[in-house]
Structures are given as structure tokens and as C-alpha cells.
Amino acid sequence: MKILHTADWHIGKILHRQSLYDDISYFFDWLVQRITDEKIDLLLVSGDIFDLANPSNMDTKLYYQTLYRLSKTNVKVIITGGNHDSISLLDAPSSLLDVLDITVVGGAKDDIHNEIIPITGTHGEVECIVLAVPFLRDKDLRQSMQASEMADKSSFISEAIKQHYDKLVEMTVEKFGHSAPIIAMGHLYMQGSITSDSEREIHIGNLEGLDSKIIHPEIDYMALGHIHKPQKIGNKNNIRYSGSPVFLDFSERDYDKMVIEIEIEANEIKSITSVAIPKSREILKFTGDLNSVKNMLMEYQNKYPLTTFIEIEIQENEFDVLKIQAMEDMIDSIKSEEFKILKNRIFFDQTPDSMKVILNESRTIQDLSPLDIFRQKLSENKYSMNWK
Numbered sequence: 001m002k003i004l005h006t007a008d009w010h011i012g013k014i015l016h017r018q019s020l021y022d023d024i025s026y027f028f029d030w031l032v033q034r035i036t037d038e039k040i041d042l043l044l045v046s047g048d049i050f051d052l053a054n055p056s057n058m059d060t061k062l063y064y065q066t067l068y069r070l071s072k073t074n075v076k077v078i079i080t081g082g083n084h085d086s087i088s089l090l091d092a093p094s095s096l097l098d099v100l101d102i103t104v105v106g107g108a109k110d111d112i113h114n115e116i117i118p119i120t121g122t123h124g125e126v127e128c129i130v131l132a133v134p135f136l137r138d139k140d141l142r143q144s145m146q147a148s149e150m151a152d153k154s155s156f157i158s159e160a161i162k163q164h165y166d167k168l169v170e171m172t173v174e175k176f177g178h179s180a181p182i183i184a185m186g187h188l189y190m191q192g193s194i195t196s197d198s199e200r201e202i203h204i205g206n207l208e209g210l211d212s213k214i215i216h217p218e219i220d221y222m223a224l225g226h227i228h229k230p231q232k233i234g235n236k237n238n239i240r241y242s243g244s245p246v247f248l249d250f251s252e253r254d255y256d257k258m259v260i261e262i263e264i265e266a267n268e269i270k271s272i273t274s275v276a277i278p279k280s281r282e283i284l285k286f287t288g289d290l291n292s293v294k295n296m297l298m299e300y301q302n303k304y305p306l307t308t309f310i311e312i313e314i315q316e317n318e319f320d321v322l323k324i325q326a327m328e329d330m331i332d333s334i335k336s337e338e339f340k341i342l343k344n345r346i347f348f349d350q351t352p353d354s355m356k357v358i359l360n361e362s363r364t365i366q367d368l369s370p371l372d373i374f375r376q377k378l379s380e381n382k383y384s385m386n387w388k
């Protein structure tokens with residue numbers, strides 16, 4: 001059987017006031033085609049389906065349209081909730097989606113048996129078992145541990161998550177033996193993962209991330225979500241983030257977006273392959289002095305179906321307020337079908353101290369994350385913060 005692992009769709013994401021609706025739509029077209037062509041049997045989506053807990057009607061429609069198209073390909077779908085998702089929003093249509101062979105686990109189940117999903121082949125034999133674990137919220141973790149076992153916050157989270165998976169593996173082995181591979185899903189922040197600027201931090205107090213050693217050895221493949229760059233964890237081929245299918249931030253521009261395909265044969269994982277998703281939009285950063293950036297913009301030709309998003313960073317030698325005006329004029333005067341400038345900044349190698357404040361203040365709220373604002377507030381009030 002063939003499994004396709006993806007995560008972090010973030011339907012509804014707005015990047016610097018530009019909707020990424022077209023980007024995710026391109027991905028969905030490609031995904032449906034890929035599943036049809038490759039005869040994928042099972043699709044796993046490991047959390048962060050929507051960018052917001054209350055998505056727009058248009059985004060919700062796109063989600064259901066996509067699920068309908070997927071159901072037409074005969075693929076079985078398992079969707080788990082992420083830290084961005086509303087549990088009740090995902091879970092509300094679950095009995096209806098069951099009819100289309102789509103299982104949704106928005107939040108941790110009271111009876112964790114319901115997170116164990118055996119996948120059967122045409123002759124009724126169990127081909128693999130999926131542990132459909134959504135993002136585990138604080139209250140879920142507290143339930144699975146005794147109050148007396150709670151030490152400091154960080155080791156508590158790590159221990160409680162480990163116990164959740166261990167329990168599931170134990171129940172699975174008890175019921176199905178060791179005959180079929182165990183595929184676990186998770187929306188977790190693992191130690192050693194390379195993040196971008198678009199993940200919202202999860203499990204405050206666990207900033208270092210989880211050690212991959214907590215993953216039970218009986219788990220044959222770990223289908224992770226949360227981190228937006230595709231990667232293996234702890235150098236292990238079978239513990240992977242698929243990453244998000246679309247670029248959610250400028251910091252994600254230097255690598256391909258991926259899905260992971262897993263093939264199971266004779267009750268064993270035969271291959272794990274990452275497959276690059278064709279790019280629908282280019283995301284670029286142009287750096288240099290004003291003139292060279294201007295030239296780069298003039299010469300730029302878009303080869304992709306969607307308008308390119310460009311970030312510009314002007315670097316000039318000596319401080320000159322006219323250069324700031326010239327940059328703004330240049331941005332205003334450029335009208336292009338090929339690209340949009342979403343972010344701009346100017347730096348001077350030599351800036352008089354008195355001007356540094358003004359330059360800093362010209363940052364807009366869109367340039368800041370909630371954490372940046374919190375940090376700024378703390379420093380204004382002279383509180384120190386000893387976590388990064």
C-alpha cells in the first residue's frame with residue numbers, strides 16, 4: 001500500500017496582506033492528481049489544516065471541496081488537528097466525513113482507543129495501524145499524568161507526550177500483535193528541528209523541543225506536523241516533518257516544499273521518499289544598493305503561474321535620508337504584472353545614533369510577531385526574560 005504524508009496546509013494564511021488562497025489551491029489540484037496517478041491508498045494530514053481557528057466561508061468551502069475531490073479518488077484520509085486549528089470546527093462534520101472514508105481527529109479523544117485506526121486491505125487484512133494523535137493541549141497532557149508525577153513544566157510535557165504514545169503503542173500491540181507497521185501522527189516540536197518564522201510556538205516551557213528518544217521504538221514511521229521545513233529528525237529516515245506545502249514566510253524561500261510517500265509491502269516499510277511539490281509562486285529577496293536592486297526588479301521575469309512575491313533589502317553606505325525617499329518612490333512607481341513587493345527595508349552601514357531610533361520606529365506592526373511585541377513591552381518595563 002502507498003501512504004502520502006503532508007501537514008500544515010494553513011488554509012486561509014495571509015502573508016503581508018496577500019492571501020495565499022491561490023497557492024494552496026494549486027497544491028490541492030496537484031495533490032488530487034498525484035494521489036490518482038500514484039494510486040495512493042492513504043493520505044495523512046498532521047495538523048494545522050486552517051491558519052485560523054475561525055476560517056472564512058471561502059476557506060471552509062475550499063477545504064470541503066478538496067475533501068470531496070479526494071474522496072472521488074478512493075483514497076482514505078486521516079486528518080488531525082494542529083495548534084492553529086479549532087477542535088470543534090474540525091470535529092463537527094466528522095460523522096458525515098466518515099461516510100467518505102475521511103477520519104478527523106480534531107483533538108485528543110477521551111477514550112484514546114479512538115486514536116487507533118487500523119487500515120485494512122481489500123481482503124480485510126490489516127495493512128498498517130495509524131495512531132492519529134492530534135496536537136495535545138495542556139489539559140490533555142494533565143489527564144494522562146498523575147499530579148504527583150508533575151515536575152517542572154518542560155519535563156512534564158515531554159513525559160506526558162511520551163506516555164500518550166506509549167499507551168497507544170501498548171494497546172495496538174496488544175490488539176494487533178507485531179504483524180502490521182505502526183504509523184504515528186503528531187503535531188509536535190522536536191529537538192533539532194530547523195524552524196522558520198511562520199510557526200507559532202507551541203508548548204511554552206518546552207522551548208528546546210522534544211527529544212526524538214521519546215518516540216517508541218515500535219513506531220515504524222512518525223508523520224510529523226508543525227515545523228514548516230521538510231526534514232528528518234535525529235538523522236532518522238522514519239521520523240519526518242513533511243513541512244507545509246506552500247511558502248508561508250519569506251524565510252522559507254530557499255528550499256523546495258515536499259510531501260512524503262511511504263510504501264508498505266508484505267507488512268514492512270519498503271521505501272520512504274520525499275516528493276517535491278511543483279512551485280506555483282516564486283518568493284525572492286533582492287539585496288544590494290538602491291541601483292542594483294532597481295536593476296534586478298527591472299530585469300525580473302516570472303516563470304511561475306502566480307505573481308512573484310519579493311522582499312527588498314537596500315544596503316547603502318552612508319546615511320542619506322533622500323535614499324529612503326528614493327526607495328519609497330521606486331516602490332510606488334513600479335507597476336508590474338510579474339511581481340509584488342511585499343516587504344522593504346533600508347540599511348545604512350554608517351547611521352548616526354540619533355537616526356537609528358527613527359529607522360527602527362518605521363517598522364510597521366506587520367513586521368512584528370506577537371512575541372516581538374511582548375519582548376518590546378518587557379524591555380520597556382525593564383523586565384528581563386531569560387528564555388529566547
Ligand SMILES: [Mn+2]
Binds near residue numbers: 048
Ligand atoms: Mn503550522
